[in-house]
Amino acid sequence: MSPLTASQRAYANDLISFIKSSPTPFHVVSTAKTILTKAGFTELAEREPWADKIQRGNKYFVSRNGTSLIAFGIGSKWEPGKGIAIVAAHTGRPPPLFLFNGCLCLDSPVLRLKPVSKRTDEGYVTIGVEPYGGAIWHSWFDRDLSAAGRVLLSSAASNHVIHRLVDLEKPLFRIPTLAIHLDHTQNEAFKFNKETEYRPIAGLIEKQLNSVPSTPETDLGTSAIENRHHPELLSLLAETMSQSRETIKDFELILYDTQPPCLGGFNDEFIFAPRLDNLCMSFCAVKALEESKDVESDEALRLISLFDHEVLPLFWTYLTLGNWEFDCSWSGFEFPSDRLESVILPSLK
Numbered sequence: 507m508s509p510l511t512a513s514q515r516a517y518a519n520d521l522i523s524f525i526k527s528s529p530t531p532f533h534v535v536s537t538a539k540t541i542l543t544k545a546g547f548t549e550l551a552e553r554e555p556w557a558d559k560i561q562r563g564n565k566y567f568v569s570r571n572g573t574s575l576i577a578f579g580i581g582s583k584w585e586p587g588k589g590i591a592i593v594a595a596h597t598g599r600p601p602p603l604f605l606f607n608g609c610l611c612l613d614s615p616v617l618r619l620k621p622v623s624k625r626t627d628e629g630y631v632t633i634g635v636e637p638y639g640g641a642i643w644h645s646w647f648d649r650d651l652s653a654a655g656r657v658l659l660s661s662a663a664s665n666h667v668i669h670r671l672v673d674l675e676k677p678l679f680r681i682p683t684l685a686i687h688l689d690h691t692q693n694e695a696f697k698f699n700k701e702t703e704y705r706p707i708a709g710l711i712e713k714q715l716n717s718v719p720s721t722p723e724t725d726l727g728t729s730a731i732e733n734r735h736h737p738e739l740l741s742l743l744a745e746t747m748s749q750s751r752e753t754i755k756d757f758e759l760i761l762y763d764t765q766p767p768c769l770g771g772f773n774d775e776f777i778f779a780p781r782l783d784n785l786c787m788s789f790c791a792v793k794a795l796e797e798s799k800d801v802e803s804d805e806a807l808r809l810i811s812l813f814d815h816e817v818l819p820l821f822w823t824y825l826t827l828g829n830w831e832f833d834c835s836w837s838g839f840e841f842p843s844d845r846l847e848s849v850i851l852p853s854l855k
Contacts, residue, residue, distance in 0.1 A: 507773050507775045508773065509773045509774070510774055510775070515769075515774070518777060521777065521779075521789050522767045522768065522779065524537060524785065524789045525767045525779050525780070525782075525789075526766055526767055528785060529652075529654040529673055529760070529781075530655050530762070531572075531573040531597035531814055532572045532573060532654075532671050532758075533654060533671060533673070534573075534597040534785065534788060534812065535572055535573060535574065535812065536572075536671055538567075538577075538788070538812060539567065539575065541792055541796055542567050542792065545565070547565045547577060548564065548565065548566050548567075549566070549567055549568065549569075550567070551568070552568050552569075552570060561580070562581065562582045562583075563580065563581070563801060563802045564580060564801075565577070565578070565579040565580075565795075565801065566578060566580075572669060573814035574597065574812060574813050574814045575597075575810075575812045576809065576810070576811050576812075577792070577795055578807060578808060578809040579795065579798060579808040579809075580801070581802075581803070581804030581805050581806050581808075582801070582802045582803060582804070583803065583804065583805040584804065584805055584806060584807050588805055588807070589807070590809060591807070591808050591809065592809050592810070592811065593791045593794065593795075593810045593811070594791075594810070594811040594813065595784050595787035595788040595811070595812055596784045596787075596788070596812065596813045597784075597785075597812050597813065597814050615638060615639035615641030615643075616637075616638050616639065616761070617635040617636070617637060617638075617760065617761040618636045618638055618759070618760050618761070619633060619634070619635055619759045619760075620633075620634040620635060620636050622734045622735075623635070623734065623736070624733070624734060624735055624736050626711055627705060629710065629711050629712070630710060630711065631708045631709035631710065631738070632706060632707055633679065633705065633708055633736070633739070635704070635705065635761060637700055643700065643704070646763075647681050647682070647683045648681070648683055649680065649681070649763045649765070650677035650680065650764045651677065651678065651681075651764065652673070652674050652678050652679070652761070652762060652764045653678065653679070653759040653761050654671075654675075655758045656669055656670070656672070656757065656758050657670050657671075657672050657743055657754060657756075657757040658755045658756045658757060659747075659754060660755055667755060670747055670749075672746055672747055672757075672759075673746075674743070674746055676764070678742075679706035679707065679708050679761060680706060681705070681706050681707070682707065683696075706761065708738070709738065731754060731755065731756060737751075740754055743757065762780065762781075763780050765780075767779030788812050792812075794810075795808060795810050
């Protein structure tokens with residue numbers, strides 16, 4: 507293969523930057539919102555009516571729960587009944603398990619901290635994690651793992667709970683394999699129990715026992731979160747966000763490999779990166795809408811949907827598109843029919 511052109515290399519590097527800045531679905535949506543805002547898109551609030559806010563010839567986006575995003579550009583010549591061009595992808599958030607017509611829907615594989623992650627094993631401080639999705643789980647062994655996600659903080663100023671994104675960045679956890687001389691069968695059949703043998707190591711109990719509490723002992727262990735998660739983790743989160751530990755009410759953290767994505771191959775023809783399924787498609791959708799032109803003279807409505815769960819069989823269309831995307835369409839325009847089939851599905855054919 508010939509070396510990459512300047513344009514190809516630029517797009518590849520943009521994808522690498524997108525993946526690097528998006529270790530979790532929360533960060534995917536945040537990164538996408540930054541790109542769209544710079545491209546002239548206006549953010550809409552889902553709770554507010556849009557009828558007096560959106561106009562043909564302009565571009566908008568709206569997010570839900572910090573893990574899903576819909577963005578669209580309205581052609582100045584678009585009218586109800588004309589085409590809606592839709593590109594859909596998923597941001598990789600581990601969803602609940604749904605069973606529909608005998609089909610189990612699972613999303614991109616991740617390791618997510620359990621609601622009660624505080625564990626100790628054989629003299630080590632460990633954390634409990636939930637494997638989500640169908641993955642080659644042994645590939646997570648012997649990797650330098652960090653954590654990122656969303657933290658819920660109490661705000662004294664507003665007397666509300668606020669959300670903050672966090673990325674701890676540094677290698678903190680590792681799931682080690684047993685030394686080969688202690689188990690000669692590993693190269694023949696590597697098997698492990700995901701509940702008891704799949705706990706990342708985070709430190710030594712000796713260090714924890716000998717450490718001096720950073721706050722008076724009467725303040726420690728009094729909150730529910732102190733009983734559910736290691737105090738070192740809470741302190742690290744607070745330090746990273748420049749907040750006091752007492753303000754942390756809860757969080758949703760996902761582990762990720764700290765090895766950064768990069769170009770590879772003799773001619774840089776490969777992209778070595780995690781989470782390509784489905785951040786590659788999410789990036790392409792955002793980039794395509796960002797660079798789309800002539801909205802002013804277009805007769806179509808251009809729309810991208812970044813869902814927080816994977817769209818699998820066709821019968822999932824009603825679940826994924828029929829809820830939020832249809833609601834977003836109704837917020838701004840009156841369609842000739844109140845049936846999903848006549849509005850969304852024809853545009854997908």
